[in-house]
Amino acid sequence: MGRDKSFEVRRDDRATGFNQGRQKWSVALRVSAAAHREEDGARRPRHVGDGHIEEAAFVLERYPIHQSTLCDWRTAVKTDVSDVVNDGFRAFAADQRPVYTVATTADYHRPAMANRPLEATGISKRYGARAALDVVDLVVDRGVVHGLLGPNGAGKTTLLRILLGLVRPDSGEVRLLGQRLDRGAGGVPERVAGMVDVPAFYPYLSGRRNLQLLASLDGHRGATCATRVDDVLSEVGLAVDSSSLVRGYSAGMRQRLGLAAARLRTPDVLVLDEPTSSLDPRSAADIRRLIRRMADEGAAIVFSSHDMAEVEELCTTMTVIDAGRVLFSGSIARLQRRTSASVHVIRTSDDTAAAALACERDDLRLLSVEGDGLELTGDVAAMDAYVVALGRRGVAVRSLTTRQRSLESLFLELTSGSGAQRSNRLLSAEREDERRAELVS
C-alpha cells in the first residue's frame, strides 16, 4: 500500500469570485506529482466518482481547514486518502467558489492557508520592569471559540487590547484576516470587532444614537444602516431600552450594547474581554447563545473569562496565561491529557492519618482534604499501593471513586506553583504530541 508522499494545502488563485460566505469552501482535489500510488511501479492516476467529491466537499464545509480536521475528514469519508486524491481531478470552480488543492506532507506543521482569521505571534509587552506579556502566541481559526484564561493580572486584557490595536506591543506581530495590524495605517480591519473593559458609550445620547454614530464611524449611513442597528439591538435584547439615554443603563445593559456594537460590524473575528461578567444568569446565557451562533456562522472568537463553566460550555480551544506567559494552548481534551485528569476521592476512617500518608508518598499527589474525603491524583498502581499502605497503618478505606476533574481544578493546578516549570513541562509534552500527530497523518 503506497504511502502518500506529499500533502499540502495550497490555494488555487485561478479561481475567481471570492465568496464571502465563509463556510462554503469548495475543494478541488488534485494530487501533486509525488503523491501517486507507488506499488504499481508506475504512475497510475485513479479516478474518483462525483460521489466522493460531494462527500469531501460536504465535510470540508463543516470544518475549518487545519491539520486535525484533515484527520477528521479522512475518518468521515472513510477512505484511504490516496484513493480520493487523484491526478487530473476537475475542480469545483463552476460556481466561482474558491478552489483549494489539498495534499499532505510528511513535514506538515500547519496548513499554509492564506487568511487565518486571527494570528498573533511573539507578542511581548513590558510596563517598566514588569513583563505584562512574554512571547505570547495566539491563533484562532474560523468557527472556533477560543477561551483566554488566567488569574487576575496575568496579561489577558493587555493581550486583547494588543489584538485590537489599542496597545502597542514591544515586539511581535498581529495578523487579522491576513492583514498585519499596523496602528499607524488604518483602524481595526473590516469585519474585526472587539469589546474590552466595561463597554463605554456617550451617556448623553441614547443607546440607538450611540450605535448609529459608531456605524457612521465605520462608514455606514442611511436607511439600511438604521435597520441594521435596530436588528442588532433586538438581538441583544435592548430594543425596548434603546431610546433612553445610556446614562441610565445598568452594567448589564451596557455590556449588551457593547456586544451589539461589535455585532454591527458583522465580524469574522471577535475579541471579547469578559463579555458576561456583569450580567445576570439569564442575560449571560443569552450572550453565550449569541456567541455560539456567531461562531457557528464562521466567526473566529476569542474571549477571556473567569467562569470555568462558561469556558467549558463555549470554547473549542483555550489558552491559559499566567504572569504573561502561556502555560497551555489547545483544546480542553488536550489539557486534560496534560494534567492528570482524573481524581480519586477516597473516604477513610481516619482522614488526617490518610492525608499524612499521602503526603509522604511520591507517586501520589494530594489535591485537597474535603469533608467527604481526600482528593488525590495518581495512576492506578500508585493508588493500589496507597490503599495497601493505609490498611497496614490501620486506616480503613470506606470508599474509593474516580471522577474526571473539572476544568476549574485543572486550571488551578496549572496556575499554581512555578510558572516556568509548568510551561516547560507542558511544552515538552506538546512537542511529543505534535510528532505523534505527524506520524499518524
Add this chain to the structure above:
Amino acid sequence: MNWRVNRLFRVIRAGLLVVAACAASSCGASPITSGRIEAALAPTFAHLVEVQVDWLGLPAMTAADFAVTASCRKLAGGAGSGEWGCTLVWKGPQRQTLTDSYDLFVSADGCYTATVATENLGGPLLKAKNGREVRNLLYAFEGCFDTT
C-alpha cells in the same frame, strides 16, 4: 516610529528658527520712540480737527491746512511704553498759531490714549453752529501706530 519623532523635531526646529528670526529682527531698544509717537500723533490730531470742524458746522478744511507738528518726551524716563507728554503746534481755523499739550499713555502694542492737558480746546462736549451738542473729539482721543 523614528520618522515621526524626526518630523516633530524638524517642525519644532523650524518653528524656533522662525520665531528667533522674528525676535532678532528688532532686538534691543523698545520700538516706542518719540519719533514714532510724533509721526502718529500729528496726523491723527489733524484729521480729528478736520472732522471736528465739520461737526461744528464751520467751513470745511482739510487736515493739511492745520500744519500740525508734535514734539513728545517721556515723562517717566527712558523710552518705551508708559506716560508721555506731547506738545502740538498747529494753525487753527482762523489761521492763528495754537499750542496744546496732551498727556499720553502709550501701551506696549503701540496704541495710545491722549488726554488734553490744557484748557483751550474746551470740555468733553462742544456746541455746534446749529445749537446741537457734539462730542469734543480733541478732549480725549486714541490711536495706534505700527511698532514693527
Add this chain to the structure above:
Amino acid sequence: MTLRGIHAVFRVECIKLAAQAKTRLALAACVAGPFAFAAVIRLQSSLPEDTLFGRSVQQSGFALPLVVLGFAALWALPVLTSIVGGDLFSAEDRYGTWSTVLTRSRSRSETFAGKTLTALGFSVLAIAVLGVSSIAAGALVVGTQPLVGLSGVLLAAPDALRRVALAWTTALAPAAAFTGLAVLVSIVTRSSVAGIALPVGLALVMQLFALVDGPEPLRRLLMTSAFGSWHGLLAEPRYYAPLVHGIAVSAVYFVVCIASAYWVMQRRDIGR
C-alpha cells in the same frame, strides 16, 4: 488616512457637539452677549473708556463690535476655543470611550484629524457668530453712523463695515493657535478641566506680561499679541505688519501644538 475617514469622524463629532448643552449655551451667549452689551451701553451714561473705541460707542454702531473684539481677546476667545478644543479628546477619557471609538474602522490619525477639525470649526463658528452678532447689535441698537478711526479719519459706513468685518477675521489666527494649545493640553492631561483652565490661564498671564512692559521681542511671540493685530486695519494709512506677524506666530504655535498632540496620541496605549 483618507479624507472620507476624516469626514466621517468630523460628522460624528459635530453630531455629538450639537447634542451637548454646553455648545448650544456657548453659541447662544455669543448671539445674546453683544446685544446685552449694547443695551447696557444705551442705558448707562459711562463709557468703557479703557478699551479702544470705547469712547465712540454711543456715537457709531461700528464701534461696538470693535469694543467687543477688544474685550473678547481678554476673556471670551480663549474660553470659547477651549470649551470644545480642550474637551474633545479628554471627554473620551472621562467617559472611557477611547476603546469604543478606536476599535472601529477609523485609524488614530483620522480620529485625531477629525476631532482637531471639529475643534477648529467650532472656534471659527463661535468667532463668526460673535462677530456677526456684535456688528448687528451695533447697527441695530446704535446705528450705522460713520466711525472715527485710529488715525482720526472719519470712516464712512460701507468702509467702516468692511474694516470691522476684516478686523474680526483677524481673530481667527490666534484663535486657531489657542485651539491647538487646548487640544494639546486635552490630550496630554486627559482632563477637560485642565483643557479649559490652562489655555485661559495662559492667556491671562500673557496679557499681564504685555501690560508689565516686558522685552519687546518676547511680547511679539505671545499668542495674545496676535489678538491686537487688527489695529492697523482701522488706521489710515493701513499698516499690516503686526497682522502678518501675528498670523506667522499663530501658525507656528498651532503647528507645534498640533504636531506634539498628534505624536502623543499615536504613542499612547489605551488602558493599562
